[in-house]
Every structure is written in structure tokens, then in C-alpha cells.
Amino acid sequence: MWIDTHAHLDMPEFSKDLNLVIERAAEERVQSIITVGVDLKSSKRAVQLAEIYPLVYAAVGIHPHEATGFVEVALEDLARIAQNQKVVAWGEIGLDFFKLYSPVQDQMRAFEAQLQMATDLKLPVIIHDRDSHEDTLKALKRFGRRDRAGVVHCYSGDMALAQQLFALGFFISIPGIVTYKKADLVKEIASGVPLERILIETDAPFLSPAPFRGKRNEPAFVPITGREIARLRGLSEEKFAEATTANAKYLFGI
Ligand SMILES: [Zn+2]
Numbered sequence: 001m002w003i004d005t006h007a008h009l010d011m012p013e014f015s016k017d018l019n020l021v022i023e024r025a026a027e028e029r030v031q032s033i034i035t036v037g038v039d040l041k042s043s044k045r046a047v048q049l050a051e052i053y054p055l056v057y058a059a060v061g062i063h064p065h066e067a068t069g070f071v072e073v074a075l076e077d078l079a080r081i082a083q084n085q086k087v088v089a090w091g092e093i094g095l096d097f098f099k100l101y102s103p104v105q106d107q108m109r110a111f112e113a114q115l116q117m118a119t120d121l122k123l124p125v126i127i128h129d130r131d132s133h134e135d136t137l138k139a140l141k142r143f144g145r146r147d148r149a150g151v152v153h154c155y156s157g158d159m160a161l162a163q164q165l166f167a168l169g170f171f172i173s174i175p176g177i178v179t180y181k182k183a184d185l186v187k188e189i190a191s192g193v194p195l196e197r198i199l200i201e202t203d204a205p206f207l208s209p210a211p212f213r214g215k216r217n218e219p220a221f222v223p224i225t226g227r228e229i230a231r232l233r234g235l236s237e238e239k240f241a242e243a244t245t246a247n248a249k250y251l252f253g254i
């Protein structure tokens with residue numbers, strides 16, 4: 001059985017056929033899906049979906065793209081819906097200096113406030129870090145080591161950064177990019193990090209693994225990513241599925 005630790009089931013790409021998407025995931029032995037909020041509205045929707053579908057869990061948070069206009073009061077609303085039993089993490093939060101849809105100082109402010117809230121609520125965090133490794137690590141270090149601290153999703157850093165994250169209690173999550181021909185660094189990381197620190201994800205509807213690259217991604221495709229990493233590591237599919245599923249269950253308390 002597999003767990004898709006990062007999907008966006010609330011996005012319009014799934015509005016027409018979500019029932020079928022969930023059914024296909026179950027057929028492919030995906031036992032749980034974590035659907036991740038990017039703002040207050042999508043976080044609310046994530047929690048609703050988790051209430052409707054037994055295999056869906058939710059994370060609530062404000063994405064760095066949505067950091068402009070972030071107000072402290074939104075935190076109160078999110079903290080309230082985070083009380084729902086099926087909310088297993090705070091996220092996604094973090095920094096994105098690649099797209100820079102929000103100015104850096106807005107991103108930093110939203111990130112730090114949410115790290116504090118997640119720490120107070122004892123929830124693991126789901127981190128988005130794109131072209132912002134140094135500042136992300138600095139912020140995480142300020143909050144110190146925590147058991148089950150969280151996950152850096154769509155991991156794009158090197159091994160040295162991964163080691164520092166592990167020391168802080170973090171996991172890293174590998175998306176379908178690992179199936180692309182030219183993804184040398186992601187392949188190196190996916191095959192080299194300790195087995196007990198790795199998770200897998202789709203980031204659906206984005207980042208479909210080969211051979212579906214460019215098409216809509218969905219949780220049923222997460223085993224493709226899992227199989228590729230198992231192959232890179234010289235492990236059986238079963239063994240790798242078992243390990244990453246155990247990691248996800250441990251981190252998110254599922
Ligand atoms: Zn992200």
C-alpha cells in the first residue's frame with residue numbers, strides 16, 4: 001500500500017470527476033491521500049473532502065504564493081479548522097523565490113507566523129521551498145529540532161541540505177520528477193537518503209510522472225514514482241512501499 005503525501009484535490013482540475021479519481025487511487029493500492037491547502041478557502045475545502053472520503057486527510061495553511069494580504073486573523077480561522085480530527089499537518093507554507101508571486105518580506109512574515117502556530121498546535125508542517133533553500137533552513141533552525149517536525153515537499157535541494165533537515169526532525173518528499181530522464185539530482189537524492197526519512201507524493205494535479213508528463217496528475221500515479229525510486233535503490237516495490245507508508249503514518253499520525 002502507498003500513501004500520497006501531497007495532492008491538491010480541491011483544485012478545479014478535479015471538480016468534475018473526484019469520485020473516480022479517489023476510486024482509481026484505491027484500486028492502485030493508495031491507502032491514504034493528504035490534500036493540502038494553499039489558502040483559507042482551499043484549506044476549508046481540504047477539510048471537507050477529508051470528511052467525505054475516508055482515505056483523504058487534510059493539511060491547512062497559506063502558501064507563499066498567497067502570502068500577500070496575509071493577516072494574523074486568518075491564522076485564527078485556520079487554527080480553528082485544524083482542530084478537525086482529519087487535519088494531520090499545517091501546510092503548505094514556506095518560501096518561493098522562483099515565482100515571487102508575493103514579495104519576500106510578505107512570504108517571510110506568513111511563513112514565520114505559521115511555523116509558530118504549527119509549533120503551538122504540535123502539528124507537523126508541510127514546507128514548500130523553491131529557490132529559497134538558505135532562508136527556509138534559517139527559519140526552520142530558529143524553531144529548533146522537533147520530533148515529527150514535518151516534510152519538505154517536492155524536495156529540490158542537495159544531500160548536504162537534506163542532512164541538516166533530518167537533524168531538525170524533517171523528512172523529504174519526492175515527486176514524479178524522479179521519473180524524468182534529466183532529473184539527476186532528484187534521482188541521486190531519492191536513491192541516497194536514509195530509507196526512514198523519505199516520503200513520496202504526486203503534487204497532483206501537477207508534475208505527472210512519465211509517461212503521463214504534461215497531463216493531469218492524480219494520486220493513482222503515486223505508485224509509479226514509488227516503483228522508480230525502489231528500482232533506483234535496488235529494493236523490491238513491496239519493501240519500499242512499506243517503508244514510505246510507515247514513514248508517512250509516523251509523521252502524520254495516521
Ligand atoms: Zn508546493
Ligand SMILES: [Zn+2]
Binds near residue numbers: 007008036203
Ligand atoms: Zn502543493
